[in-house]
Amino acid sequence: QVQLVESGGGLVQAGGSLRLSCAASGHIFSIYNMAWFRQAPGKERDFVAAISWSDSSTYYANSVKGRFTISRDNAKNAVYLQLNSLAPEDTAVYFCAARLVRHTVLPATESDYDYWGQGTQVTVSS
Numbered sequence: 001q002v003q004l005v006e007s008g009g010g011l012v013q014a015g016g017s018l019r020l021s022c023a024a025s026g027h028i029f030s031i032y033n034m035a036w037f038r039q040a041p042g043k044e045r046d047f048v049a050a051i052s053w054s055d056s057s058t059y060y061a062n063s064v065k066g067r068f069t070i071s072r073d074n075a076k077n078a079v080y081l082q083l084n085s086l087a088p089e090d091t092a093v094y095f096c097a098a099r100l101v102r103h104t105v106l107p108a109t110e111s112d113y114d115y116w117g118q119g120t121q122v123t124v125s126s
Contacts, residue, residue: 009120022096038092050106093119
């Protein structure tokens with residue numbers, strides 16, 4: 001079992017920044033990679049970014065590339081998402097996810113992930 005807890009969400013004006021954190025606990029050794037997804041009201045959960053647990057490889061959705069940065073701190077069992085140049089369309093609940101099974105690429109599909117956090121709300125005002 002892996003437990004994930006997100007934090008760092010909030011209300012920010014357009015153009016502003018936030019840093020989201022995801023603390024992992026439990027069977028950390030079994031994690032292959034972690035990711036962030038987001039879900040806006042009335043919409044499906046969308047992939048944002050993923051990072052390998054063992055090296056520095058990352059993968060981003062086109063909509064956030066160049067604005068968001070995913071990083072990890074294995075010593076703290078944590079993954080972060082730096083959100084810059086925020087826009088109202090970035091408003092969503094942001095979820096942290098963990099995958100246990102090795103994959104040839106960093107997965108970007110919701111069904112590829114085994115554990116999920118409860119989410120943290122990010123609201124961007126115009």
